[in-house]
Amino acid sequence: MTDAPRLHLAGITKRYPTVVANDGIDLDVRPGEIHAVLGENGAGKSTLMKIIYGVVKPDAGSIAWDGKRVAAFTPARARRLGVGMVFQHFSLFETLTVAENIVLALDHDRAGPGLPARIRDVSERYGLPLDPDRRVHSMSVGERQRVEIVRCLLQDPRLLIMDEPTSVLTPQAVEKLFETLRRLAAEGCSILYISHKLDEIRALCHRATVLRGGKVTGECDPRHESSTALARMMIGGDLPHPRHRAARPGGAAMLVVANLTLPAADPFGTGLHDVCLGVHAGEIVGIAGVSGNGQAELLAVLSGECRLADPGGVVIGGVPAGRQDAGARRALGLGFIPEDRLGRGAVPEMSLAENTLLTAHRQGLVAHGFIRNDAVRAAAAATIKEYRVKAGGPDAIARSLSGGNLQKFIVGREIRQRPKVLIAAQPTWGVDVGAAAQIRQALIDLRDAGAAVLVVSEELDELFEICDRIAVIAQGRLSALRPASETNAAEIGMLMSGSFIAPGTHGGRQFSPAGAIGAD
C-alpha cells in the first residue's frame, strides 16, 4: 500500500454558528484500504462524511482525489468520481421496488433494460441476495441495507462510505457484511467505515483515525490496539464500568403480558403473535431484536398508546390495565421512556420545565387545577442537577439540548417519579458513551431500589451489561426469557433471526428471517 492516496483531506474545517464541527482534519485513504473513522456522537464524523460526499461545503481545507486536487466537491461530482455512501438512515423509497430504487440512483446510461439481471448478478456475486421486483416497504431493515449496498456497488464505487452499518444487523449478519467489505477492499475499493463499536473496528479495519471534539486525536492500526486504548483515544479517558448488584429473585410480578395477539393496524407494520412477558420487581428484563420486528407495536401496547379490548391483556402491579390509556397507566406507577426523544419523549419547542410537567404532574406540581410554576421549575432544576444535564436551566428549550443531554433529562424525569415499572425503548440510542454509561447506571440503580425495568434495545452489548433476563423479539413473536448469565451473544443472535419460531407459523406479510444481510 504505497500508492498515492485515493482520497486526501488536508486541514478540513467546518464551522457552525455554535460549534466547530471539523477543526483542521487531515485524512488519507489508500486504495483497497478499510479505514475506520472512530469517535463519539458529536465528534464530527457525520459532518466529515457529508463533506466527502459533497453535501456539505467545508469552510477551509482541500480535498485531493488520486493525487489531484478537486476544487468544488458536489454530490454529483463525488458520485462521478466513484464515491458511494450507505446512509445510516436509509435513503430508499418505500413504495417503489428494489429495481426502481436502484434505477433512480444510477446515471441514465447505466440504467438500461438489462438492469434487473445485473442487480441479480452483483447481489449474488457479493452474497447479498435481492429480488429486484420486491417493494422496499415489505423488507426488513437488513434487507434494505442490502439494497443500499448493491445500489452503491452498481455504480462501481472506488470509495465506499459506510455510516454505522451494523446497528441494524444480527451478529451473524455482521460477519457476512464484513466478508463482503473485505472482498470489496481486496478488489481495490477503498472503504471508510464509521462506527463507535471498537470490537468491529478491530476485527475489520486496516487503519483508524480517531476524532474527538472535531479534531483528529489519533491514528493507529486498530488490529494492534486494545479496545481500552482505542476508547481512551476516543473519549479521552477510561470507559466507566457499571456497578452491579447481584440479582434478587422472588420479586412480585409487576408487568405481565399473557398470550397477546394483535394484528398489525398499519399495513406496513408487524402484528404481534402470542406474546408472553413477565417483569418482576427488582430485575431488568431486556428485549433484543432487529428493529421492525414488532418492538414498536409491543411498546405501544405496554405504554397505553394502543389500548386492548381485554383489560387483562396488560397487568401493571396486579391491576388489569389493558383498556386504560397512557395517563391512567402512569397513575398506576408506570414510567415510559420512548425511543423518539424529540416528539414523544419531549415536546421540542417547550422548555424543560414544561416538559417535566407533561409526565410528572401527579407529583404535586398541580394544585386545584392550576400549575404550581415554582414547583415545576424546582423539579426540572433538580433533574438537571441530579443527572448532570448540560442545559441552560429549567427554561432551556428541549430542542436546544444535545441528544445525550436530552435523553439524560428524560430518563431523570421518569426515574424521579419513582415508577414501580419503567419501560425504556432504546435508552442510549444516538447517545455518547459517557451519557450512555450514566443512563445505564441510573437504570441499574432503579432496579436495585426495587422497581421492575424493561429495556428494549438493538444493542446486544448494552443488554448483556445491564439485564438480568433477556428475550428476543422476531416477526412479532417473543422468545422465552432466559437469564443473561446463561446465554451469550451468539445464541441471542440466532434467536434474532427467528430460529425459535416453529416453521409454518408465518402469517401474512412479515419480516422474514432472511431479513438480515446474508442470514439466509
Add this chain to the structure above:
Amino acid sequence: MDQVAELLVLTLAAGTPLVFAALGELVTEKSGVLNLGVEGMMLVGAVTSFMVAATTGSPWLGVGAGMLAGAALSLVFAVLTLSLMANQVATGLALSLFGIGLSAFVGLGYVSIVIEGIAPLGVPGLSDLPLVGKLLFGHNPLVYLSLALFAAIRWFLYRTRPGLILRAVGENPQSAHAIGFPVVRIRYLAVMFGGACAGIGGAYLAVAYTPLWTEGMTAGRGWIALALVVFATWRPWRVLAGAYLFGGVTLATFQAQALGVTVPSQLLAMLPYLATIVVLAIISRDATAIRLNAPASLGRPFHPGL
C-alpha cells in the same frame, strides 16, 4: 340501442371536465404538492377561454388561452408554496377564492354572449354507422384529447424514468435530493401541469360543453376533482372511472327532471356529487393500496437546505 350509445356519449361529455382537472391534480399531488386551487384555476381557465373565443372567434385559441391561464395561476401558487414556503392548504384555498372572484369580475361583460363552440366530431359516413358510429366517432374533440391525456399520464407515471423520478420526489423529497434530483424544479413543473389541465377542464365547459359564460359555471367540479384524486387513491384509471360516474349520475338527474320526477331539483342536483363521493369512499378503503399509491410527502414543504 342508439339511445344507449347516445347516453354513453353524453356521459363522457359530462365527465370530461373532471377528467382534465383531476388528472392534472393527480400529477401535482404525485409530486407531493397539494393544490386546493383547482376550482379557481378551472374558472379562470373557463372565463379566459370564453373571452378569447368570443373575441377571436376561434374556440381552439380559447382552449389554448384557458390552458395558459390555468398554468399562470398555478405558477402563483408554486412561487408562494415552493419558493416562499407558504402553507399549501391555505394558499390553495386562497387561490380558489381568488379565481372564483377574478373570473366573475373579468367575465361580467360576457355573460349573455353566445359563441360558436367546439362541436362534436362528425366523420362523414363513419359517424352514422349504427351503434358504434356515435360511440367511436361522435364525441367532442376535447373528449378524445382527455382520453389521450389519460393514456399519456399513465404511461408517463409508470413506464418512464421522469415519471419514476416524479413519484420518488412525492414520496421522499429528502432522499430524492440526496440522490441529486432538483426537487423544487420538478414540483414547479408538476404544479404547472396541473394548472394547465385544470385550465383546459374549465375551457371545455365554456367553449365546448355549454358554449357560454356564467359566473361560477364550474359548479364545484374543482372540489369534486380534488376528492376524486384522493378517493381514487392516486390511480389514473380510478380517476377516469370516478369522473364518468359523476357524468353518468349528472345525466340521470337531467333525465329524471325531464321525466317529471317530483323530487326538488336542488336535491337532484346534489346527487352526482353525493354518488361520486359515496362510491369512491367505499372502494377506497384498502389501507395498503392507499399507503402504496399515496405520495407520502403530500402537502409537506421541502427545503433543500435543511
